[in-house]
Every structure is written in structure tokens, then in C-alpha cells.
Amino acid sequence: MIEISDLTRYYGDLRALDHISLSIKRGEILGLLGPNGAGKTTLLRILTGYLAPTSGAVTAMGFSIDEKPLEIKKFIGYLPEEAPLYKDMLVYDYLNYVAAVRGITRERKxxxxxxxxxxxxxxxxxxxxxxxxxxxxxxxxxxxxxxMSDPEILILDEPTSGLDPNQIVEIRDIIKVIGKEKTVILSTHILSEVEATCDRVVIINKGRIVADGSTAELKQSSELEYALNITLKGAEGQDVKTLLSPVEGIKEVRELGATNGELAFRLVCDTAKDIRDEVYGKIKQRDWILLEFTQEYKSLEKIFRELTKES
Amino acid sequence: MFMAGNVINIFKKELRTYFTTPIAYIVIAIFLVLTGWFFFSTFFLFGQTELRSFFTLLPIIFSFVIPAVTMRLFSEEFNIGSYEILVTLPVSLNEIVLGKFLAGTVFVAMMLVPTLSYAICVGFLGQLDWGPVVGGYLGALLLGAAFTAVGLFASSLTKNQIIAFIIGMIVCFTLTMVDKVLFFLPESMLGFFQFLGADYHFQNTAKGILDSRDIIYFLSATFIALYMASLRIQEKQ
Structure with a gap:
């Protein structure tokens, strides 16, 4: 649907995009993640034909953006960051104008x-x-x-910034409905947004793609920190450690602290093996009360921070 | 290359915006006060039934008023960012330039309409020779179109409307005055610089002489300024 190959864009000496290649399929909701200044907006602006790339090519729906920019613009609906609309127009007049420019007939309008x-x-x-x-x-x-024109490709630059939580949920729902049939590309730096709406996540940093995949894939592929959190009542810290440390797959038993006789532990594990059965079995042998038993994957946030931190 | 529909949509939107904001009314009022005062302050002294003094001053008044009309056309869009939306709609850059230019020109024409009442008044007072009047209005439209194109180009240079106004005004004023300062120049260059002067060509048509050279001058000035505006916004990408 959209093919981006070897895209580079300079602003003067500053390299905003650095040889980006990406292929986006129909019906995908793609979340573009990255810290401020990573090149998200630049990439979206090139896709929409607002900026020309320094080198590289973009084709969408079989049209090249250099040769047939107007054809591509017909298929794309674009919401820039901050929604810079004409201030002096009434909402109705504005939508009417957009409908006219989009070539929507009077009856359908x-x-x-x-x-x-x-x-x-x-x-x-x-x-x-x-x-x-x-x-x-x-x-x-x-x-x-x-x-307006029910576009095949919807490109949204930070669509939920500045909205209240209710509005955010509403807009996410709208995006999900549209994303069933159309291709949606949205940029954001809100990670929970990506987890809530997107099928696929592309993380870019300093103009390069540093990760690409579904949220689940991203979590699995990186050197995953997987942990079990347990809280026990009526137990002694040392007892718990001697009991659980021998279990194969547990790298470390960390005591997190005690409140009102409730002891919290974090079992840092290897990802290869599911050890929940075994841990529960061991605890059951003792006369402890199990208050909490949860597993925790490394959050998208951690992955994001690792991939985009200053090196 | 051009889709007339797109040009018309942009034209309609721009023209409507003039009248939904106070700019249009303020500019038209200032224009009418200036022209009316300059015209009638000497009209009864001379006792001539003609509009010559109105047309004599028109290029100078236009060089201040028209840049004020055109300064927002691009600058405001750059400033609030709506330009990004405009460019990503399925319209070509040339259609945008043309639509905005037409809106500015039609606005200038609408500004001239009330001044027809001067001609009608004068017509009642005595025998008015309509030839120079028709020629003058035709010239005023051509001059207005050329200055609108210049102002549009000035507006495409900056996101600051004041700077757009000043650049437009300087260029228009220079074009108006260039044939008045020819005595500074060597004789060999006189013809060339006289031909560059907008006022020189305008005063020809305002005498009722329709010379193709004057018409070609205005049309080519318009075209060059529009082309430069188009190049400028292409380069912005």
C-alpha cells in the first residue's frame, strides 16, 4: 500500500531522516513512536507531500509521490500536529470548503x-x-x-495531544473503527496510546528506525526482563529466599519490603521457561498466605527508553 | 495542468475570508476616503469635468492599499500553519497561487466599484468624455492585478504580515515612481527605465489610449510576479 525506500531528508546540515525504509500494508494501524525531534513529523510530512525528501522514494497506492503528488493526496487524509485550521471560518463553512476541494458532489456533501x-x-x-x-x-x-473524503490512508500527527481522557478514548475508538478497513498512520509519544490502538509499532530515533513490529513482538524480541511479583503473609524473608532460589529459571529473588507483615518479593526470571506452576507449588507447601501473584513483562516504556536513550 | 474547480474553490474561500473579517471594510473605507478627498479637494478649483486627478493619484494610493490587501494571503497561512493543510489537499501549488491571486484582484475590483460614483457625479455636472474614464478603469484593473501579484509574491516570502506589507509596498512604490526619477540616469538607459514604470503605462491607458505595449507590460508584470510566487512556494518544500 505504501512503500518507503531509503528516505533521507536534511534540513540544512541537520539530518532529520536517515535512510528510512518501510512498507505499510492495507488495514494496518501503524503507530510511529519516538522522542521529540526524532523525525516523526518529518516522515509524515513527506508521506503527505508537504515536504520533498532529499533522497529516496515514496509510493502509495501505486503512485510515486514525485510524479503524481495530486493523485496520492486524493487518497490521503491528513491531520497535522495541533490542527492548524483557518481561524476566521465557521466550522460548518470550513467543512463545506474542505468537501468542495475534495471534490465531493453537492448531493453527497x-x-x-x-x-x-x-x-x-x-x-x-x-x-x-x-x-x-x-x-x-x-x-x-x-x-x-x-x-472528509473517506480516504484510504489516514495520517494523524499526535491526534490525541491536548485532549481530556474521555476525548482520548473517543478518538481512539474512532481510529480503531476506521482502521478495520483503512490504513492509519499515527504518531505519538504517548506509549499507552500505541498499546491501546496500534497493530504495529515503529520506533524511530534520530531519523532511524530502531524497532518495528507488533507490541507483543517488540516485548519478546528485546532482551526481556520477565518477573513474577508475589506478596506473602506470615513468611520470613530468608525462608522465602531459600525456598525459591533453587527453582530453575529464577535468576534472583529480591525482597521489596514489608508492610503490616506482608512481604513483597520480585522473582526475576528467564523468559525461556514458564515457572509459575513450580513457584505456586512450593509456596503451597508452606503455611503462608499468598496475597498477590502477578507476572510482569518489561513494559513498552522500558523498551522505548532503551532504544532511544542517548548513547 | 489547472483544474478550474480547484482554483474557484480557493478563490471563493479567500474572497469570503476578506469579508468575514474586518480587513475588507477597513481597507475599502481608507481607500475611498483617500481617493475621494484627493479627487474632490481640487475638482471644483479646476472646474474640469474629467477624472484625471483621480487617475493621476491612483497608482500611488494603490501601492499602499494593495499590499495591505494581499499581505495576509500567504503570510497568515504560514504563520498559523494552515498552509500545511492547504498543500496536503489535492490541489496543485499553481492552483493555490492562482486562486489567491484572483481573490485579491476581484477584491481590488470591488474596491474600485464605489468610485464609479465619482464618474457618475461628474457626468451630471457637465460633458464627461467617457473614453479616458473607460480607459482609466481598464488600466486600474490591469494595474491592480499587477500589484496584487507583486503583493502575493511579497506575502509568499515571509510569515510576518507586516514584513509582507512593507516589501510589497516598496516594490509597488518603486514601480510607480521609477519613471519620475529618470533625471538621475544616463540618457542611454532612459527608455528602459521608463518602460519599467507602472505609472507611465497606466497614465497612457488613463488618457484613453489602448496601446498593446501597455497591456503587455501589465500582463507580463502580473505573470512574472505570480511565477516568482509559485517558484517560492515550490522551493519551500
Whole structure:
């Protein structure tokens, strides 16, 4: 659907993108993650034809962005960061204008605007001027703008920044619904967002792709720290250590502390083997009360930090 | 290359924006006060039924007023970032330039419409020779289009509207005045610099003489400025 090959972009001497290659399939919801200044926005801007790459090629739907930029723009709905809309226009006038530029016929236009009003929850603000809107509403108008022509590819630059938690959930739901049929590319630095919405995660740092895969794949592929957290009542720290240390697969039994006679431990494990059965079996032999028994994978956050930290 | 529909959509949006903000009304009011005052302050002294003094001053007034009309066309979009949205819609850069240019030119034409009342008033007072009036208005439209193109180019250079206004004004004012300062120049260059002067060509048409050289001058000035604006926003990518 979208093929990016060997894409490089310089701003003067600064290399914002460094030989990026990426292939995106139809129906994928792809999350672009990276620290500030990693090149996320630059990449999206090149995909939408706003910026030209210094070298490299982009094709979407079989069209090259150098040769047929207008054809590609017809398939792409784009919401830039901060939704920079015309301030002096009414919301209704603005959507009407976008519909006209998108070549939507007069008969379909009213229906389409009404649909988008429902999806994005705009009915209350249709006749307000855009500069009066709160950030959340502006973002929603921007989303309606991007979805106007029901595009095959939807590109959203930080779609949920500045929204309240309810709005974030709403927008995520909208994105998930669209993502069933269309391709969605969104950039964010909110990690939970990626876990909640995206099928695939691409992490970029300093203009390079440092990780690419589903969230589950990412968690497995990196040198995973896998741990069991247990809390016991009526146990002695030393007893627990001598009991559990011999279990094969446990690298370390770490005592986290005690409150009201409840002892918390963290069992750092190898990933290769599932040791939950064995650990539970051992604990059951004793007269301890098991209050908590949870497994913890290394979070996406840790992976992100490892991949993008300054070296 | 051009989709007329796209140009019209952009044109309509830009023209509508002029009238939903106070800019249009302020600029038109200032323009009418200036031209009205300059025209009628001497009109009854001379006692001539003609619009010559109106057309004599028009290029100078235009070189201040038109850059104020055009300064927002690109600068404001760059400043608030809506330019990014505009460019990623399925419209070509040339269609954007043309749509904005047409909106500016039509606005200038609308600004001239109330001044027709001067001609009508004068027509009641005596025998008005309509030839120079028609020529003058035609020239004013051509001049207005050329200055709008220059102002549009100035606006494409910066995201600061004030700077866009000043650049546009300097270029328009220079074009107006260049044939007035020819006495500084060696004789061999006179013809060339006189031909560059917008006022020189405008005053020809305002006499009621329709010379193809004057028309070609305005059309090529318009084209060159629009082409430069188009190059400028292409280079921005």
C-alpha cells in the first residue's frame, strides 16, 4: 500500500531522516513512536507531500509521490500536529470548503458532513468560529477534515495531544473503527496510546528506525526482563529466599519490603521457561498466605527508553 | 495542468475570508476616503469635468492599499500553519497561487466599484468624455492585478504580515515612481527605465489610449510576479 525506500531528508546540515525504509500494508494501524525531534513529523510530512525528501522514494497506492503528488493526496487524509485550521471560518463553512476541494458532489456533501458531525461529535459547534473552539474541539474538527473524503490512508500527527481522557478514548475508538478497513498512520509519544490502538509499532530515533513490529513482538524480541511479583503473609524473608532460589529459571529473588507483615518479593526470571506452576507449588507447601501473584513483562516504556536513550 | 474547480474553490474561500473579517471594510473605507478627498479637494478649483486627478493619484494610493490587501494571503497561512493543510489537499501549488491571486484582484475590483460614483457625479455636472474614464478603469484593473501579484509574491516570502506589507509596498512604490526619477540616469538607459514604470503605462491607458505595449507590460508584470510566487512556494518544500 505504501512503500518507503531509503528516505533521507536534511534540513540544512541537520539530518532529520536517515535512510528510512518501510512498507505499510492495507488495514494496518501503524503507530510511529519516538522522542521529540526524532523525525516523526518529518516522515509524515513527506508521506503527505508537504515536504520533498532529499533522497529516496515514496509510493502509495501505486503512485510515486514525485510524479503524481495530486493523485496520492486524493487518497490521503491528513491531520497535522495541533490542527492548524483557518481561524476566521465557521466550522460548518470550513467543512463545506474542505468537501468542495475534495471534490465531493453537492448531493453527497450534506450527508457526509452530517455523518462526520455525528462521528466526531461536532453538532454543538457547527456554527461557531474556529478560533473560539477549545483545543479538543479543534482537534475533532481537524479529524473530521481529515476523514472528509473517506480516504484510504489516514495520517494523524499526535491526534490525541491536548485532549481530556474521555476525548482520548473517543478518538481512539474512532481510529480503531476506521482502521478495520483503512490504513492509519499515527504518531505519538504517548506509549499507552500505541498499546491501546496500534497493530504495529515503529520506533524511530534520530531519523532511524530502531524497532518495528507488533507490541507483543517488540516485548519478546528485546532482551526481556520477565518477573513474577508475589506478596506473602506470615513468611520470613530468608525462608522465602531459600525456598525459591533453587527453582530453575529464577535468576534472583529480591525482597521489596514489608508492610503490616506482608512481604513483597520480585522473582526475576528467564523468559525461556514458564515457572509459575513450580513457584505456586512450593509456596503451597508452606503455611503462608499468598496475597498477590502477578507476572510482569518489561513494559513498552522500558523498551522505548532503551532504544532511544542517548548513547 | 489547472483544474478550474480547484482554483474557484480557493478563490471563493479567500474572497469570503476578506469579508468575514474586518480587513475588507477597513481597507475599502481608507481607500475611498483617500481617493475621494484627493479627487474632490481640487475638482471644483479646476472646474474640469474629467477624472484625471483621480487617475493621476491612483497608482500611488494603490501601492499602499494593495499590499495591505494581499499581505495576509500567504503570510497568515504560514504563520498559523494552515498552509500545511492547504498543500496536503489535492490541489496543485499553481492552483493555490492562482486562486489567491484572483481573490485579491476581484477584491481590488470591488474596491474600485464605489468610485464609479465619482464618474457618475461628474457626468451630471457637465460633458464627461467617457473614453479616458473607460480607459482609466481598464488600466486600474490591469494595474491592480499587477500589484496584487507583486503583493502575493511579497506575502509568499515571509510569515510576518507586516514584513509582507512593507516589501510589497516598496516594490509597488518603486514601480510607480521609477519613471519620475529618470533625471538621475544616463540618457542611454532612459527608455528602459521608463518602460519599467507602472505609472507611465497606466497614465497612457488613463488618457484613453489602448496601446498593446501597455497591456503587455501589465500582463507580463502580473505573470512574472505570480511565477516568482509559485517558484517560492515550490522551493519551500
Amino acid at each position: 450534506t450527508r457526509r458532513i452530517r455523518e462526520l458531525t455525528d462521528i466526531c461529535g461536532l453538532s454543538e459547534i457547527m456554527h461557531r468560529s474556529i478560533h473560539e473552539l477549545s483545543k479538543g474541539y479543534k482537534q475533532r474538527v481537524g479529524l473530521a477534515h481529515a476523514m
